[in-house]
Amino acid sequence: MSNYVDLHSHILHAIDDGPGTLEEAVDLARSYLSAGFDTVVATPHATEGRPETGLILERLEELQEELKTLQIALTVLPGSEYHIEPKTLERLRSGEIITLNNSRYLLLELPFFQPLPPYTLKLISDLTSAGYVPVIPHPERALDLQQNPHLLFDLHAAGALFQATWGTLSGRLGPAPRSVVSFMLEANLVHFLATDAHSPATSLLQLEKPLAILTEKKGEGFARSVTTDRPAHLIENKELDLPPAIDQSASASHSAYYSKTPFVSRLRRHLGR
Numbered sequence: 001m002s003n004y005v006d007l008h009s010h011i012l013h014a015i016d017d018g019p020g021t022l023e024e025a026v027d028l029a030r031s032y033l034s035a036g037f038d039t040v041v042a043t044p045h046a047t048e049g050r051p052e053t054g055l056i057l058e059r060l061e062e063l064q065e066e067l068k069t070l071q072i073a074l075t076v077l078p079g080s081e082y083h084i085e086p087k088t089l090e091r092l093r094s095g096e097i098i099t100l101n102n103s104r105y106l107l108l109e110l111p112f113f114q115p116l117p118p119y120t121l122k123l124i125s126d127l128t129s130a131g132y133v134p135v136i137p138h139p140e141r142a143l144d145l146q147q148n149p150h151l152l153f154d155l156h157a158a159g160a161l162f163q164a165t166w167g168t169l170s171g172r173l174g175p176a177p178r179s180v181v182s183f184m185l186e187a188n189l190v191h192f193l194a195t196d197a198h199s200p201a202t203s204l205l206q207l208e209k210p211l212a213i214l215t216e217k218k219g220e221g222f223a224r225s226v227t228t229d230r231p232a233h234l235i236e237n238k239e240l241d242l243p244p245a246i247d248q249s250a251s252a253s254h255s256a257y258y259s260k261t262p263f264v265s266r267l268r269r270h271l272g273r
């Protein structure tokens with residue numbers, strides 16, 4: 001399997017914790033080709049309007065030109081990994097945030113170690129009402145979601161989709177994220193896989209083992225869908241045909257609790273606040 005489309009990549013140089021130089025960015029592009037990708041969305045870290053859109057586009061253009069000159073056939077598209085903040089919708093509307101290939105889909109990062117902000121669910125719901133589709137990158141790395149993966153159902157019900165990291169499947173990010181991804185796979189909540197690659201030598205581009213695990217668990221069709229077909233549709237700003245979430249592990253009382261208790265109350269309760 002190949003022709004992968006990566007929706008989450010720190011391939012741009014001198015803009016975040018990705019490559020420091022254009023040469024390193026080119027090396028990363030070569031690594032992507034070797035791993036079987038033909039398209040990558042460049043998603044540098046961004047928040048509160050920084051770095052400015054103009055700088056992201058400038059770096060992107062530099063890389064695209066260099067790849068063209070060197071005849072490296074990797075398509076690199078604009079995007080950002082936007083860390084959640086209260087003015088996210090406002091900034092989207094004013095053009096301060098680059099969505100994934102300028103589509104309706106926004107890579108919206110949640111905190112890893114801090115609690116999810118109390119406005120999370122409302123923001124996701126507001127973004128959805130405004131016609132955007134928030135895609136949460138690596139939810140398996142957020143401590144709150146590791147401690148209570150059922151919160152994923154609330155985020156999804158509000159309109160969020162989820163992108164798991166390839167490397168999580170093979171345990172490269174540790175046992176807790178792997179266990180969340182297993183939960184997500186059973187619940188139909190892995191909508192996309194992406195690499196989150198930051199450097200050419202990264203083990204996050206070693207795909208054989210995660211692909212074997214994914215195929216064994218969910219079949220070849222699913223693997224193609226989350227690595228290739230859905231990401232390809234997303235970058236064309238198409239609507240996605242997604243299966244409904246399945247809450248197999250919920251007991252009747254658990255379901256009742258989830259349907260009756262607001263997200264923020266549950267979040268506080270599970271955090272002991």
Ligand SMILES: [Fe+2]
Binds near residue numbers: 081137
């Ligand atoms: Fe990232």
